[in-house]
Amino acid sequence: MSEAATAHRIGEFVAVISSSAGLQVTSGGTDAYAVDGMLPDVVVTPVSIEQLQACLSEAGTRGLAVIPFGGGAHMGLGNTPAAYDVALALGRHDRIVAHEPADLTVTVEAGVRLDTLQAALAQHGQFLPLDAAGDGRATVGGVLAANAQGALRHVFGTARDWVIGIKVVQADGTLVKSGGRVVKNVAGYDMGKLYVGSLGTLGVIAEVTFKLAPLPAAEATVVAACPSPHAAATLLFAAHDAGLALHAAELLSPGAAQVVLGDARWSALFRVAGGARAVERTLRELRALAAGMQATCATREPASVMRAWHDAFAPRALSLRVSVLPSAVPGAIEEIESALGGASAWLSSTVSAGLIRARVSPGDDAHGLALVDTVRALAARCDGALVVEAASPSVKREMDVFGPTRTDFAIMQRLKDELDRRRTLAPGRFAGRL
């Protein structure tokens, strides 16, 4: 589409939807809604599902490209957009629709901030066991669309394990749902699994129902400084095998440990949580295990340590996520840390999930590209894979951040064709540039 034609269609689009009461339409000229250095022409902020539907429907019929926005915390994930005309800001679609403490379920609109939700749930002694590394901007919809994961991954899996119902607005404005409000449900296809992690390319998440977990009765944070990544990993595996009461168990590289703990050594970071007796037993065992490996063990204040960890591992500069088998983590994390410059890189691994997060400031784009190539090759040698979670626009333009596609890519392509034939939703952003 020529620039003039696009401008004309955008003008028409704005004219049509502006008449809707309360719907905010602003110029997209600021960086607030930039994606990989691309700015949208307009930002629309619907206040209801009907407005959200109208935005998509009107944009779709005019061939415009729409990218949904939550808090913007994880917009670095995804390939460079093929086009970007409209930012769809979901921040005002932010009610907690229903919290049923006795059922351990909650239904929220996608624009609710994750920390706002957690605060509301905490009043009833409950929480959604998902934490996304980063600042408090992240919305529920954004965390789901990015399948953002934090340290709680160790025990609680991913968002796909906690979503029990979802409402999505499709590319043509149709509102569809799957799942429901009960924790066991096998009626219909589990479409929610597809929307989570889809970066909005199959539909815009509008409302979600989650199952919840009770907040633990007791908590503590224990840190063990170790002589090597292998020692730290051995400690982490032993704790995992003993079934200790842990919510998180991370392996930190020296650079990360310096920032998070003030101690630049390979470290095991344990977030102990559970019933009082279980926590006591876990603390005793961790000290014993650490002592047995000549590792020094100390308790730390939980909230400040986890805050520092989340700040450190917010998507920034060059952010990489490597996935290997847990048994490969010690060797892989050592090699990757070295390749990324040693102590100037920050790495943290959820060892039981085989997940290695890395944050590094690469200097210039050539260096950044070289680092990505090196780490991708390292991951492949460990039978693993790399996803680039954030990088400078010029680095991202050179690659598919998700890595090579596989034998099931044709199904994914067909799914995208079926659900967004016109490529209205975040075109080019997903794996294989879908």
Place this chain on the structure above:
Amino acid sequence: MTRAHERHRTEDPAGAPAERPRGVVTREVVRALERALGRERVISTPEELIAYEFDGTIERGTPQAVVFPESTEQVSAAVRVAHRFGVPVIPRGAGTGLSGGAIAAVGGVIVALTRMKRVLEIDAVNRIAVVEPGVVNLDLSRAVAPCGLYYAPDPSSQRACTIGGNVAENAGGPHCLAMGTTTNHVLGLELVLADGEVVQVGGRSRDVAGYDLTGAFVGSEGTLAIATKIVVRLSRIPEATRTLLAIFDRIDDASNAVSAIIAAGIVPSAMEMMDRNIIRAVEPVLHCGYPLDAEAVLLIEVDGLEEGTIEEADAVDAICRRHAAREVRLAVAAADRELLWSGRKSSISALGRLYPNYYVLDGVVPRTRLPDVLRQVYAIAERYGFAVANVFHAGDGNLHPNLLFDEREPGVTAKVLEAGAEIMRLCVDAGGTITGEHGVGLEKRDFIAWLFSEDDLRAMSRLKAAFHAGEDYNPCKAFPTHKGCGEVTQAQVQRTAAAIGTDIYV
């Protein structure tokens, strides 16, 4: 973008697509299957086919052939033959399903996965196993037990049901309260698509890039593809387990105790409730100690660290007593725990002592709605003149009312189905769903419209189209369709696969 697959889509009622007519399994098709797989892997005579007309329900359908592939290549070859001739393919595991999922509703070729039963790989350090679809659920846990591991989803039919079937139905079981259902334990799959193509989805980690086709496949009831390899996540056997039996004189007290336990921040690994009719069926046979005059018993299990289980068991005991439990018993030793569980596990098969036939229902309601929904279940049963025995996963609101009847009574089967439909409607109206673990299958397709709009269903049909699985791929399952699905034989005697043993199905 190719539109070749469009003809496979389930369209708006106003405009059915121009599809080719459903193929019929002729001798030519059978010969092609025999050439592709070898004659020893194909049966097609009426006498041989009878066993494959049934599953765990009263549904019945007659296939024209059943094939027994022993490898992915053979599955693919069979599917390609069926695809070439346009005949229905019906994947089948052990045939213990409770929604008619493995029934050849309009004939066709059943692809039985039971000979593909190898545990291909156990990686204890990484807590992963790779299995073929015919591996029996409990056999998998037994195979990994020497490593201190087990496979968590434990449907009550686990001595017979297969992992492939579990994947198709997103099977649950008593321990899914804390551990989740099958979908939380499947990392990757090898799939044979409707046209015979073989693809891999997911992998050995939860972090494979792309759309989560693995997650979307679990629970798709065999309507998308056939899983020929399954990568599962294994769990550590807990250090300690404690099982409590709480005895109540009023069902409401038992339900309230369940809610109070959850509200106290305790998530037991299992919380099962049995009512008076179940107790009266099992106790005289199994002597597990369920008092015959109790209105309800709660079987609650906690596991984890020894100290944690002691703390939780104490708390559960106190809560039950606060809710008028007349007695709470604790079992710690394995033999004692198994005795308590034996009653629960034999609940359904023991019903045969009370009545010649029973109809197992599967519905879910929010936990907090259990007391009033149960009251209404009893009322509905009474109105229809049926005794009802309730056993259910109280912790997650998944109820299994069992309507008891004698199918020789004229017109009774139709009444049973009607009462069942009313109970399903009751669950939906209470904010729940029509199936927690058995699947929609043949049985509940007509109830899907209570939950999902045409738009919702159309979106789901897009997934089927993306898999190139047309309406003739395992037809008449999970969703309403527009092509004829034949008459469900309502007068058929319920088959309960009694040869499998006393541990059955819910």
